[in-house]
Amino acid sequence: MSRTFLGMPGTVSMMGYSGKETFPENAAKAVRNSQLRFNLRKATGTIRGRRASVVGELPDWPDLRQAGKAIKDHTLRNLDTYLVRLEEAVTKAGGHVHWARDAAEANRIVTDLVKATGETQVVKVKSMATQEIGLNEALHAEGITAYETDLAELIVQLGDDWPSHILVPAIHRNRSEIREIFVRHMSEWGRPAPERLTDEPAALAEAARLHLRERFLATKVAISGANFMVAETGTLVVLESEGNGRMCLTLPETLISVVGIEKLVPTWRDLEVFLQLLPRSSTGERMNPYTSMWTGATEGQEFHLVLLDNGRTGVLADDLGRQALRCIRCSACLNVCPVYERSGGHAYGSVYPGPIGAILTPQLRGMGSELDRSLPYASSLCGACYEVCPVAIDIPSVLIELRGRSRHPVAERAGMAAAGWVFKRQGRLARAQRMGGRMRRLVPKRLPGPLGGWTDTRDLPAIPKESFRDWWNRTDGGAR
Amino acid sequence: MRVALFITCVNDTLFPDTGKAVVTLLRRLGVDVDFPEAQTCCGQMHLNTGYRAEGVRLADRFVTVFRGYDAVVVPSGSCGAMVREQYPRLADGGAFPGAVAEAVADTVPHVYDLSEFLVDVLGVTDVGAYFPHRVTYHPTCHSLRGLRLGDRPRRLLEQVRGLELVPLAGAEECCGFGGTFAVKNPDISAAMCGDKVRNVLDTGAEVLCAADNSCLMHIGGTLTRQKAGVRVMHLAEILASTEPGDAREREESR
Numbered sequence: 001m002s003r004t005f006l007g008m009p010g011t012v013s014m015m016g017y018s019g020k021e022t023f024p025e026n027a028a029k030a031v032r033n034s035q036l037r038f039n040l041r042k043a044t045g046t047i048r049g050r051r052a053s054v055v056g057e058l059p060d061w062p063d064l065r066q067a068g069k070a071i072k073d074h075t076l077r078n079l080d081t082y083l084v085r086l087e088e089a090v091t092k093a094g095g096h097v098h099w100a101r102d103a104a105e106a107n108r109i110v111t112d113l114v115k116a117t118g119e120t121q122v123v124k125v126k127s128m129a130t131q132e133i134g135l136n137e138a139l140h141a142e143g144i145t146a147y148e149t150d151l152a153e154l155i156v157q158l159g160d161d162w163p164s165h166i167l168v169p170a171i172h173r174n175r176s177e178i179r180e181i182f183v184r185h186m187s188e189w190g191r192p193a194p195e196r197l198t199d200e201p202a203a204l205a206e207a208a209r210l211h212l213r214e215r216f217l218a219t220k221v222a223i224s225g226a227n228f229m230v231a232e233t234g235t236l237v238v239l240e241s242e243g244n245g246r247m248c249l250t251l252p253e254t255l256i257s258v259v260g261i262e263k264l265v266p267t268w269r270d271l272e273v274f275l276q277l278l279p280r281s282s283t284g285e286r287m288n289p290y291t292s293m294w295t296g297a298t299e300g301q302e303f304h305l306v307l308l309d310n311g312r313t314g315v316l317a318d319d320l321g322r323q324a325l326r327c328i329r330c331s332a333c334l335n336v337c338p339v340y341e342r343s344g345g346h347a348y349g350s351v352y353p354g355p356i357g358a359i360l361t362p363q364l365r366g367m368g369s370e371l372d373r374s375l376p377y378a379s380s381l382c383g384a385c386y387e388v389c390p391v392a393i394d395i396p397s398v399l400i401e402l403r404g405r406s407r408h409p410v411a412e413r414a415g416m417a418a419a420g421w422v423f424k425r426q427g428r429l430a431r432a433q434r435m436g437g438r439m440r441r442l443v444p445k446r447l448p449g450p451l452g453g454w455t456d457t458r459d460l461p462a463i464p465k466e467s468f469r470d471w472w473n474r475t476d477g478g479a480r
Numbered sequence: 481m482r483v484a485l486f487i488t489c490v491n492d493t494l495f496p497d498t499g500k501a502v503v504t505l506l507r508r509l510g511v512d513v514d515f516p517e518a519q520t521c522c523g524q525m526h527l528n529t530g531y532r533a534e535g536v537r538l539a540d541r542f543v544t545v546f547r548g549y550d551a552v553v554v555p556s557g558s559c560g561a562m563v564r565e566q567y568p569r570l571a572d573g574g575a576f577p578g579a580v581a582e583a584v585a586d587t588v589p590h591v592y593d594l595s596e597f598l599v600d601v602l603g604v605t606d607v608g609a610y611f612p613h614r615v616t617y618h619p620t621c622h623s624l625r626g627l628r629l630g631d632r633p634r635r636l637l638e639q640v641r642g643l644e645l646v647p648l649a650g651a652e653e654c655c656g657f658g659g660t661f662a663v664k665n666p667d668i669s670a671a672m673c674g675d676k677v678r679n680v681l682d683t684g685a686e687v688l689c690a691a692d693n694s695c696l697m698h699i700g701g702t703l704t705r706q707k708a709g710v711r712v713m714h715l716a717e718i719l720a721s722t723e724p725g726d727a728r729e730r731e732e733s734r
Contacts, residue, residue, distance in 0.1 A: 339668050403528070423538055
């Protein structure tokens with residue numbers, strides 16, 4: 001059987017990274033940023049705790065998790081059937097369906113649709129798919145300004161920054177930094193921040209509300225993604241906390257939704273499972289405040305659905321890697337990951353950071369760059385991500401699989417080959433151990449080359465005079 | 481019952497005292513243990529670093545060496561998890577020829593972590609140990625989420641005479657070792673270990689115990705670099721410890 005088919009890679013926005021800086025290099029800078037470390041420790045710790053408590057109160061959580069996995073697997077196996085069913089249902093309900101093979105095609109479709117309205121401004125609901133394809137930049141190049149309306153995305157946009165988390169894109173910012181961003185930059189985009197703005201969460205939220213309200217009332221085109229699409233009914237679903245998404249979904253005259261083809265569920269009934277799994281895993285709430293569902297176009301509104309492949313069918317062709325397509329973008333794996341907590345999201349150089357990003361980005365984008373080859377190694381394989389994943393994506397196994405497909409450094413290959421040679425015969429291992437025992441006093445305190453990464457912060461263990469196997473033979477297993 | 485010790489290459493080469501402790505402990509409990517000399521490495525380092533073919537070859541060697549034993553005792557959570565979790569997965573993926581896949585299916589169910597062998601197979605939690613020190617226990621990721629050792633190590637430690645077991649904050653969080661991760665991502669690894677060490681020091685313990693010397697090598701190497709004055713010990717070494725005179729008395733009363 002073949003596990004090497006990677007299919008047509010898509011384009012996943014690099015967010016300002018050249019792809020030359022590897023994850024370890026990016027992370028080395030991040031761990032020295034005390035403000036970032038403080039913000040992430042606090043935020044991930046809080047969400048982690050909330051998730052654990054609301055998941056813990058459901059006795060049937062393991063069953064829900066298995067159901068979520070099973071529904072997604074079934075859908076992915078029959079994606080061709082369900083996508084066509086969805087297209088029929090959406091069309092019947094008055095919507096227009098467009099198919100986009102990659103980022104460029106999706107951006108072109110959306111840009112043309114916006115241009116056709118004659119508008120030069122659009123409001124956006126928080127959406128990972130549109131970040132993945134770099135839609136805002138593509139619109140900007142055509143003279144169209146996209147305004148982010150999710151509070152955290154607004155913070156990122158005003159700060160000319162990149163998102164660092166799937167759910168909480170501004171998780172790397174604390175409230176005093178957010179206040180500064182509002183005071184300095186709100187006026188460049190619209191209504192300025194109120195005078196004497198404090199960093200009280202309520203004051204910051206009010207400032208954002210006033211700023212955004214004008215935008216909602218003035219803008220005629222909205223762009224969204226979706227958390228789920230129901231094939232049976234043609235319904236799209238967005239879960240959110242603020243209500244800003246609902247403003248965008250309902251007020252403008254034209255709504256364009258860009259959605260990855262893996263976001264499907266077959267039936268309305270299936271939502272029962274995911275509307276329990278997602279909020280509890282994501283924000284650590286029993287239910288999110290706003291769940292918007294719409295089917296086709298409502299009266300007086302035009303609705304376009306852009307179905308995005310962008311490398312997904314390639315991932316789908318991969319026996320082991322395809323489980324990454326079950327992802328419902330909850331971020332539980334980011335919040336629990338000890339690596340993410342210390343590196344932050346920017347180090348991953350992709351809109352998809354954290355453990356899921358480490359398996360999704362190299363699969364969607366391919367492993368052509370140094371950065372993408374380093375992503376599967378951005379994990380200690382501690383397994384915490386797999387444990388919290390609401391659709392049971394075995395992230396460690398996929399990481400190991402991707403490592404197997406990676407090109408390895410020459411020195412490492414030589415070291416691994418040497419170790420393999422030694423382990424091939426017990427006599428070789430015994431001789432190597434004896435040599436080590438004789439040279440034990442010659443081992444330097446600082447190791448050379450890449451191994452110096454060990455001795456920079458840790459002492460080496462003392463090499464014993466005698467290996468276990470030599471002891472066993474000398475003493476007849478301790479009997480003598 | 482034919483019992484074999486899989487010492488693991490790391491213990492064999494760097495931590496022979498752990499192996500000696502396992503032998504001493506099992507003998508004290510009346511178990512005669514074999515050391516099949518053809519054993520070398522389970523293949524974890526190769527497989528987890530992306531050298532699949534070499535990992536598969538070493539897995540093949542492991543099952544050839546250990547097939548037929550009633551129990552294979554492993555004093556290492558991550559090597560145990562490699563055999564128990566990853567070998568069957570490799571077999572399912574068609575990595576082995578038929579005969580080897582059969583050997584995997586035959587051998588893997590007989591592989592036990594030391595604490596599983598003591599608690600589940602021998603049915604003991606009081607192993608007659610004496611260790612008058614304040615100890616804290618780090619569960620290690622692969623012991624916890626791979627092998628699912630649960631509270632077995634804690635139950636064993638609680639029965640050790642003189643031992644004061646103190647809880648470790650953030651115990652379930654990875655120490656940052658992760659095999660070659662520690663060298664490939666040294667900054668993150670060190671940052672993770674820094675937090676682990678802080679939690680260990682906060683317990684006021686004299687000894688940090690775990691069931692995996694690889695993690696202990698990483699945390700212990702950081703502790704000595706910081707001159708922290710806390711030592712690390714494998715669970716087997718604590719369980720093998722007795723009061724002077726204890727072992728002989730037991731021998732005579734048998």
